[in-house]
Amino acid sequence: MAKALAVEFAKEGFNLQLAGRNVEDIGKTAADLQIRYEIKVETLYLDVLKFETHPDFFNNLNPKPEVVVAAAGLLGDQKVTERDQSATLRVINTNFTGIVSLLNEFANYFENQGSGSIIGISSVAGDRGRMKNYIYGAAKAGFTAYLSGLRQRLSKKGVEVLSVQPGFINTKMLQGVETPKPLTAEPEQVAKMIYNGFRSKKHVIYTPGYWRVIMFIVRSIPERIFVKLDL
Amino acid sequence: MSKQKISNWGGYPVVESEIIKMNHPGTFSGKRGDTIARGLGRSYGDSSLAETIVDVTGMDRFLAFDDKTGVLRCEAGVSFATILEFFVPKGWFLPVTPGTKFITVGGAIASDVHGKNHHKEVCFGNWVSEMKILLASGETVLCSPTEKSDLFYATIGGMGLTGIILEAEFALKKIETSFIKQEALPAENLDTVMRLFDESKEFTYSVAWIDCLAKGKNLGKSILFRGEHANLIDIKDTPFANTPLFYHNKGMLGVPFNFPSGSLNSLTIKLFNGFYYMMNKMKGSGITHLDPFFYPLDAIANWNRIYGKKGFLQYQFVLPLSNSRDGMREVLQAIAVEGRGSFLAVLKLFGKQESMISFPQEGYTLALDFPIMPGLLKFLTKLDEIVLKHGGRFYFTKDSRLDPDTFKKGYPRLAEFLEIKKKYDPDGVFSSRQSKRLELT
Numbered sequence: 001m002a003k004a005l006a007v008e009f010a011k012e013g014f015n016l017q018l019a020g021r022n023v024e025d026i027g028k029t030a031a032d033l034q035i036r037y038e039i040k041v042e043t044l045y046l047d048v049l050k051f052e053t054h055p056d057f058f059n060n061l062n063p064k065p066e067v068v069v070a071a072a073g074l075l076g077d078q079k080v081t082e083r084d085q086s087a088t089l090r091v092i093n094t095n096f097t098g099i100v101s102l103l104n105e106f107a108n109y110f111e112n113q114g115s116g117s118i119i120g121i122s123s124v125a126g127d128r129g130r131m132k133n134y135i136y137g138a139a140k141a142g143f144t145a146y147l148s149g150l151r152q153r154l155s156k157k158g159v160e161v162l163s164v165q166p167g168f169i170n171t172k173m174l175q176g177v178e179t180p181k182p183l184t185a186e187p188e189q190v191a192k193m194i195y196n197g198f199r200s201k202k203h204v205i206y207t208p209g210y211w212r213v214i215m216f217i218v219r220s221i222p223e224r225i226f227v228k229l230d231l
Numbered sequence: 232m233s234k235q236k237i238s239n240w241g242g243y244p245v246v247e248s249e250i251i252k253m254n255h256p257g258t259f260s261g262k263r264g265d266t267i268a269r270g271l272g273r274s275y276g277d278s279s280l281a282e283t284i285v286d287v288t289g290m291d292r293f294l295a296f297d298d299k300t301g302v303l304r305c306e307a308g309v310s311f312a313t314i315l316e317f318f319v320p321k322g323w324f325l326p327v328t329p330g331t332k333f334i335t336v337g338g339a340i341a342s343d344v345h346g347k348n349h350h351k352e353v354c355f356g357n358w359v360s361e362m363k364i365l366l367a368s369g370e371t372v373l374c375s376p377t378e379k380s381d382l383f384y385a386t387i388g389g390m391g392l393t394g395i396i397l398e399a400e401f402a403l404k405k406i407e408t409s410f411i412k413q414e415a416l417p418a419e420n421l422d423t424v425m426r427l428f429d430e431s432k433e434f435t436y437s438v439a440w441i442d443c444l445a446k447g448k449n450l451g452k453s454i455l456f457r458g459e460h461a462n463l464i465d466i467k468d469t470p471f472a473n474t475p476l477f478y479h480n481k482g483m484l485g486v487p488f489n490f491p492s493g494s495l496n497s498l499t500i501k502l503f504n505g506f507y508y509m510m511n512k513m514k515g516s517g518i519t520h521l522d523p524f525f526y527p528l529d530a531i532a533n534w535n536r537i538y539g540k541k542g543f544l545q546y547q548f549v550l551p552l553s554n555s556r557d558g559m560r561e562v563l564q565a566i567a568v569e570g571r572g573s574f575l576a577v578l579k580l581f582g583k584q585e586s587m588i589s590f591p592q593e594g595y596t597l598a599l600d601f602p603i604m605p606g607l608l609k610f611l612t613k614l615d616e617i618v619l620k621h622g623g624r625f626y627f628t629k630d631s632r633l634d635p636d637t638f639k640k641g642y643p644r645l646a647e648f649l650e651i652k653k654k655y656d657p658d659g660v661f662s663s664r665q666s667k668r669l670e671l672t
Contacts, residue, residue: 028306032292036317175252 001121001171002071003029004187008195009067010037017065019046019057020072048072048098049090058105067117067198068106070099074136075173081135088135095139100146107150110159117160119198120147124165124206127215130231151203163204164194167211183214237284240535241275242542243603243631246664248284253308253395267663268395270335271310274342275545276631277664278390285395287337293317294398301403302360307337307396314403319478323403324460324521326358330577332526337396342628343388343589347436347458347525350582354589355401356387363398367660371397385651388589390627392652392661392672408475410461411436411524414516421451421560425595428580431457436524439578443599446567450560453578461518469518477520545629546611547590547598548618549581555595558621562597562614569610571601588648590626598629608632627665635670645671 006016010033018026023045030041046057074094081088103118110116125133126140144163151161168179171187190207197205206212221229238245253268265282272279290308297303301323303314311325311332318324329344338344343356352358361375364386374383386393418424424439431437434457445452466472528534535543550558559578577598581591601607615637618625624641625633639645649671652661662672 028292028294031294035293035296 001073001166001169001173001187001190002069004191005069005071005194006033007188008191009069010039010041012195013037013039014067015040017042017044017061019044021045021047046102048102049093051098051101054098054101054105058102058109064109065106066115067119068103069119069121070103071121072099073121073123073173075133075177076136078131078133078135091135092139092142095136096142096146099143103146103150107154107159111154111157114158117162117198118147118150118154119162119164119194121164121166121194122147124167124211124215127165128219128226132231160198160201162194162198162202164197165204165206165211165215166190167206167208167214237272237280238542239272239274239276239279241545241600241631242535243544244277244280244664246277246280248280248282250284250286252286252289264659265662266660267666268307268337268341268391270308270338271333273331273334273338274628276629277668278342278628278630279338280664281662287335287395290397295400301405302400303403304361304398304400305336306398307335307340309336310334311336311339315478318403319406319409319521320476322406322476324406324409325355326402326404327352327355328525330526331529333529336399336401337391340387340396340399341389341391343586343591344628345581345591347438347456347579349584349591350432350437350580351435353582353584354388354586354591356586356589357584359387359399359401361400362386362396364393365395365397367394367656367658381651382655384587385648385655388586388627389648389652390588390663390666392663392666393655394661406460406476407462408460408466408471409478409521410466410469410471410475410518411458411521412461412465412516413456413458413519413524416455416457418451418453418455420445420449421453421556421563424451424453424455424578425556425580427455428595431455432580435459437580441563441576441578441597443563443566443576444570450563450567456524458519458524460521466518471518478522541603543600543602544607544611544631545598545600546614547596547626547629548614548623549590549592549596549626550594550618550621550623551592552594554621554623558617558623559595559597561617561621565614565617566599571607571610587644588627588642590624590628592624594623598626630665633669635668638669 006018006029010016016033016039018030018041020026023043027043030043033039034041047053072094074091076087076091081091103120106116106118110118120143122144123140125137126144129137129141147161147163154161168174168184169187169190170184185208193205193207206215234247235250236245237248237250266285267279267281268285268287269279270287287308290306291313293303293305293309295304311328311334314325315332327344327348328346334344339355340359340362343354345354361373362383363371363373364382365371372379372382374380374386376383382393386396416427418427418439428437436459437455437457439453439455441451441453463475466475471477523530579596581593581596583593584591611632615633619637619640625638630638659672666672
């Protein structure tokens with residue numbers, strides 16, 4: 001998903017800083033975007049789980065970006081995360097703690113500067129906890145709440161915060177997971193929606209939009225009925 | 232993982248396969264037997280069909296480009312269409328291209344594709360300087376004419392049997408404009424078109440469309456197209472003078488569903504009418520954009536579907552130069568007698584080529600397609616005999632029906648290839664429906 005978004009921003013002429021653990025692979029994406037779109041792309045090592053490195057990571061960014069996109073995500077295997085503490089923590093820390101630790105740095109910087117944009121890729125899984133993925137869902141729910149609060153705080157300071165609630169996307173995360181075909185979007189399609197949401201200064205977008213309706217319905221199911229369902 | 236029905240461009244055969252997406256190099260760790268890489272599925276038959284198919288189209292990144300030399304390095308799933316989209320506007324063109332741009336770089340190497348410039352610039356593999364290959368052991372290796380050269384030369388034209396091509400480096404060709412100076416020359420028969428090919432040897436591009444239904448003294452009636460890249464001076468009086476490198480990838484016309492198989496005859500007639508119309512219209516010379524010159528059929532997405540659900544067979548062979556005239560005449564006579572016209576028959580004179588198991592060799596090649604109908608296989612067997620009698624051979628990429636002996640006769644260096652395959656894939660991980668049918672694996 002991060003790659004598709006990088007392409008979308010590159011197409012629009014943004015210079016990019018791509019950060020992640022697999023610098024060899026990210027370096028290839030960087031080379032590709034440089035060749036295609038004739039922009040500058042920098043590759044940076046970042047481990048979302050190494051919280052202590054985050055302040056230095058941020059301080060070393062030169063130049064500081066105008067827009068930051070948080071697209072780290074780990075679905076994990078629900079069955080494993082239920083029993084294995086380290087797996088549970090990895091899912092929570094990747095989807096929530098690590099990202100919050102990083103975004104705080106950007107949020108404070110943008111606030112001081114009086115401008116900037118933060119895009120957080122959360123998930124519809126955070127809209128209501130379900131037995132099939134509630135560890136992941138809980139972390140995403142936390143992230144969604146974080147973005148909501150952050151937006152309220154920063155909107156008064158000229159900083160935009162966009163929450164993205166994607167449904168199923170055909171990415172590596174879902175490789176091997178069975179998802180209903182008509183409800184599974186391509187990352188390129190979702191990236192375009194996110195870019196448009198960013199451009200038009202939206203607060204919360206569901207990608208694709210029908211997920212807003214689906215999740216409204218899911219949230220509306222009374223708990224006593226919900227507990228009996230398998231969805 | 233669930234199995235999926237899949238076929239290549241000819242729509243025949245259809246197999247059930249497990250498809251592994253290889254979005255990031257290294258995620259495929261080698262499987263025992265029956266695994267083959269697949270790109271955009273434009274080979275016609277069963278070349279890239281197997282129990283397990285490794286789909287490389289997600290590996291689609293450019294990795295390095297030198298704008299002094301034109302040397303491009305990219306992942307194997309990058310398509311020719313993508314290369315054109317990004318490099319034609321910068322003044323670069325593919326060194327060799329077949330008649331469709333919807334192929335991947337990996338597929339182009341595995342098939343060692345040829346184009347209208349074979350007589351001058353050989354095959355695509357001729358322009359490749361290095362490859363990164365994932366071997367059956369799971370190991371990733373670099374190969375080039377100086378490093379693991381046996382693997383390098385066996386992979387060019389090797390139909391994916393040596394491993395999975397991950398990356399390749401090759402030279403693009405500098406162009407001043409995205410236009411072609413084209414001439415269309417009608418030829419009333421086979422002798423004339425062969426003479427025109429001889430006279431056109433200095434042209435970078437040449438190809439002929441041949442009317443397979445013409446008989447008697449008109450046997451081999453055709454139209455020869457030849458062309459050169461237009462320079463700025465050639466287009467100075469055209470509306471494109473200010474946009475010499477104009478290129479766009481949009482506006483594709485689709486054939487969204489399979490035609491009923493019976494509709495073919497009337498359609499064929501229409502296409503033939505169009506063919507004659509073009510013959511009359513296109514005499515003389517003109518400036519044309521490179522897209523219609525190289526990819527006339529790409530403008531109709533899924534043109535293969537006009538053959539209906541049963542699909543069609545492509546048939547392409549090459550005859551040694553010394554036997555080309557007699558052999559071609561005999562093949563065309565057989566087709567004309569049988570009345571099985573294929574609306575697209577393409578004749579081309581290949582130049583010299585040194586290669587292990589690549590298809591081209593010096594002489595004439597003819598590519599035909601036939602809708603699948605009763606009696607076709609028997610008829611093609613008859614053509615096979617004529618081709619073999621004249622020392623010809625067949626193209627892997629277009630074959631889905633040949634028997635092992637017929638195929639192997641044309642490739643004297645096959646044993647050498649199989650030795651190298653064995654060296655790099657001792658357990659026989661990589662094989663396709665085709666390689667099994669032809670008893671290569």
